[in-house]
Amino acid sequence: MKINKLAIDGGLPVRKNFLQYGKQSITENDIKRVQNVLRSDFLTSGPKVTKFEQDLSEFCETKYAVTLNSGTAALHGMYSSVGLSVDDEVIVPAITFAATANAAIYCGAKPVLADIDPETMLVDSGDIESKITSKTKIITGVDYAGQIADYDEIKKIKNSIDKNINVFADAAHSFGAFQSNRKSGSIADASSFSFHPVKGITTGEGGAVTTDNQMIYKKIKQFRNHGINTEFQERNRNNTWEYDIQEIGYNYRLSDIHAALGSSQITSVDSKINIRRNIAKNYDIAIRDINGITSLKTLTKNIHSYHIYVVKIDLNQFKVDRNQFFLALRSENIGVNVHYVPLYEHTFFKNFGFIQGDYPNSKYIYDRIITLPLWPDMSEYDLNSVIEALKKVAKAYKR
Template identity: 45%
Template structure:
């Protein structure tokens, strides 16, 4: 049964009649035609479109090499393998991320170590990284949360000091720029995700970019069962049909169907990001003076590809919990979400011995965060509906209003 307060807010019609998700793919007739052309071709799995997609992503990001995978998670796993992560190796990452950023370390029998976040950017803190380094540390996995690049200069400096590999989780940041350089060309390896809510989609899919040929060759072999067909690497050579499985790899391959969808989407990436920025500006304008909210802000010179727009609730000015406000927005048919539950709070990580209160800034952030809808197909009316719903709910629960 709903509380009286909930009935008071929702006694009339919700702001929207239909549900608005927090994220959604933008597929047009060009995308559909591109996929149909592949379905009518000789290749639907391992064909020329994968190579073309890899080359185009490498060119877009100014990286020397790119390797496509069946998912962003598979790509992260491959990167950990290429970095040589093995039994007991420690890898430092952020808790404010999807669990794959840490799970990829576990897949290699390594140990995820969680560093706290910076209060302003919400990205991993370089100072916290350095505090967590031990003799067992092998790599750092910074996450470009919401599309805002991590402090890559400081992280790379730390990595160089301690001889660590940097695997940048840029699942949110395709099209992002850091100090004039495209994300994807900066770290030892960079992972992109092509899940439907990301900047472009291949359905499921991921990519690693790198400037290191040895990483590139290892990634290529790992995604195909550990098999090579390169004759110069054979231990034996039985003939033109011959191939060798030289390591234990996985079937992490992308299909030509996915790759061609990705190629079609990549042509529109800059337009998608521009539309995201326009929506962000509408949100900024609407919420910047609301004392009940803290909105994301970039420092001078910073650029984001704006995968997510996260507001933080100022609990001192509100008479309701985050859950009450979240539920109230849902009842207005606004598809809010929360990104993310700290990874080490999940039951599986608790069973491994991880404890709460490991990263105080991350835990405070989690208790305050709500993600608003943000995707290129949103109309101005959609954005106005979100703004209207947020204003309606926050006004109702404002302590100042209820004095």
């Protein structure tokens, strides 16, 4: 029957229009609040930035939050705040977005890759232990897909070796997630967020660091503003033009336009994350009936925020590999993706001597994963079309 013939083989696709894997969710209130900034006195370094930082620290239950103009800048600021430099090493998971490692390289330090747990795709604490050296300055966990890495375990391991190592979170995926009743952003020594459009909240481009550590907070505030020791509003209040540059810094400031959007997004984030969880629950249920496809494991102490939903293909049960599976789903107009190409596979990172064989779990899982579309404004039709396409492709390629 034509309907069952895969679109990649000339059959009818499950849906006519292409469904993207992730997308921002913007309310009328978001638009109004951005418009209000455009009519106000400050487009940058103004009150909306202060307000967004207050909203973030309240939401993440931390003493401090400092905004920057991307998640990458947030990682750079977080690493720099503890004086990361040449000869230092930063341990990061082998599968993450490149920025987690790149920010270490910006500081002149060397990224060191730890393998991941193939069940959760979170960094493997045992492998971290084997990678700690006298040069290790930072260990960065990544809250892959929206579940928080096991920072308690990472801290236990580093405390048994060197208490001075900083444990940081790349929490770009986990805004709004919980672990043992603690909010994402409040568990590691400091946590960085990204507010890129596909993330839990968006500011277009933007990022932040949350922490309870005043020193880290103050350092990043200067770092994002050329290393200047005071903020523009502060100088205005004190009737002075003078300032001192104490360390090298950057222009990594978030504008008030972006910040106003961020504050507005926070007001609806809980309901949007609940929608994400509901979509994920529907995927969980549907996948139970598809032999050969499973979802990643969630640690019992975690409440996921489902930035993305990743499935694992059991290659023994299908006639094709993941790449063919991916292309077949794309032909059905389902915008699947893969997160991420392991760092050791990239030409640039090969310069650091990384070899695929050193990360067997990352290699194993990378060959089997596919990210399904998931975003708050997806319709029921969108959700059902993904499930239908998954079933169709799995059936056609069943061994």
